[in-house]
Amino acid sequence: MQRYLSETKSIFFSIGISHWKTPIDVREKFNFSESAIDAILKETKTLGVESLFVVSTCNRAQFFAHTHNAFILKELYIKHSRASEKEFEKYHFQLSGDDAVLHLFELCCGLDSLMLGDLQIVSQIKDAVKYASNKEMLDGYTHRLMQFVMQAYKDVRTDTAINEGPASVAHGAVLFIKQRYKSLKDKKIVLFGTGEIGETTAKNLLKHAHKEMVLINRTRSKAEAIANSLGLRVANIEDLEKELTNTDILIVATGAMEPTVYTKHFKGVENNMLLLDLSVPRNIEPGIEKLNGVELIDMDQLNNIQDETLAMRRKNIPKARTIINLHKNEFFDWVLMRDLSPVIQALHEKLHRYRTDEIEQQKFRLSDEEIKKANKLTTSVVNKIANQATEYIKSKYRHSEEVVKMMEEMFKLKQ
Incomplete structure (x- = not known):
């Protein structure tokens, strides 16, 4: 039987260490060279990870992945770093789903930088994404996410003062x-x-x-x-x-x-x-x-340095978060429609099949003109029902995937 939403749906993950929690003497052990990143991408590809890019800078070493198996990421992270598993367990963080997506937005918009508003990380992330893409390790989900993230970055840079003045x-x-x-x-x-x-x-x-x-x-x-x-x-x-x-x-x-x-x-x-x-x-x-x-x-x-530039930038954090939330929600709407597209399409097709089957059974009673009018009328009615059902599914799906199961059972969409 067909399932329109996979039971093992991939999730966006971020796993790694950063300057917020990890001291420099430990952080340097997690710094990945280009050859290490190349080896990581090759290995994850053979293990069935859909998408992965690696960001390794002075202040962080992170995997950003779209996969259904986060355990693989942990194993690879430890294997290719120069740190021990004990150090990894002590200092690493892991984010998944909405939290990981929000983190990527905030990172690219300068809210998670060592120096608030330092947007050097953007070029580093773009390079990491491009490298992964060249290695065929970037899927449609991550590609689309980065488009929304980069638009948020542009709007934050243009509409706020969070990166004004020197603070790198x-x-x-x-x-x-x-x-x-x-x-x-x-x-x-x-x-x-x-x-x-x-x-x-x-x-x-x-x-x-x-x-x-x-x-x-x-x-x-x-x-x-x-x-x-x-x-x-x-x-x-x-x-x-x-x-x-x-x-x-x-x-x-x-x-x-x-x-x-x-x-x-x-x-x-x-x-x-x-x-x-x-x-x-x-x-x-x-x-x-x-x-x-x-x-x-x-x-x-150097992280303890405080000055007027950073104080001014902090005042722009609320406005930057508002912009981030706008683009983040737009991305989630895209994900919602992408996830629901198969079941919505199946629902529309099933309703229109009911309509055409019914007209077909009544054709012998109707003239050609009456059939034409019946097609027009029933198409309009079915579209209104289907559209209303679609809006209902979208609104309920934000909170629970059970609505999909309910619609599948109600209209026998799995058959």
């Missing part, structure tokens, strides 16, 4: 430095790593007078391109130890999977130095903070 990791780093020092005029700054965060940090620091700023990158040409546009000096990665001998502030944002700055680089350092590690996994070797005169600040400590 780079902004937090510069703000911390400004709060630590009255002036930077006599400070030498070395910035190791010229990716998006490093480049933004350099540009923000240029707004404040400083003694000197030096850029270092594993790929020198990339550092040179930025240095030429900003009027800064570039040093080779081999000269890091030499540069640090008279440095006051070291900012590291190399984005590597392992440390790139080690204790050995501080052999000739005698002055006090502030170190900011803007990477997850951490790129400054643990233990360096024990050196005399060295203060190490990581991403979690």
Whole structure:
């Protein structure tokens, strides 16, 4: 017998860890490399997961999946991370159904970012979705969900001030430095790593007078391109130890999977130095903070930075939530119609079959003109009944799927 709504209907899940609950020394163990993500997608495909994309950033490592088996997700998550099952059980969270959908909306609209309103996560999620799509691991449900999510993101960005003013990791780093020092005029700054965060940090620091700023990158040409546009000096990665001998502030944002700055680089350092590690996994070797005169600040400590920009952004949270709820409900209406479409179509077909069968039985009594009029009249009546029944099913289905079973039994739709 046919069932129009599957008994094992897939559900949208989100499972992972984030900066809200997981400290950085644990969080870095859950950071997934591109090769790990590729392996995860290949394996989930063979296990029958309909849709999955993986978001792995400095502040979170999450699976977003549309499946009927969340247990598979847990197994794969633990298998491909560098953390233990005990750590996973202690720090992970899992959301399903409406809660997982709402979380994705809030994440893309900046409400769940380390820095409120930081919309860098949007490009990271878009890249993750595109990667999954290229690997044929994105189904129609997730594709449509992302369309609604991106429209919400655009409306929040346009109609609220939640992302106005600087409030990113780079902004937090510069703000911390400004709060630590009255002036930077006599400070030498070395910035190791010229990716998006490093480049933004350099540009923000240029707004404040400083003694000197030096850029270092594993790929020198990339550092040179930025240095030429900003009027800064570039040093080779081999000269890091030499540069640090008279440095006051070291900012590291190399984005590597392992440390790139080690204790050995501080052999000739005698002055006090502030170190900011803007990477997850951490790129400054643990233990360096024990050196005399060295203060190490990581991403979690930057989360405590408060300023007027963030205070202003918080005032926009209610309006952003209103916009999110609007698009979220529109998505749920789409899901509702998608789920109900088979049973509604079957109901319409069954009612019209009753109509045509009855007219067929009476044809010998009617003229061609009378048959034409009867078809027109009965079609109108049946459509009104069917439409009213459809609205009833939609309204009741929001609260209980039993209405579908009732309609199937009443009109024998399963036969």
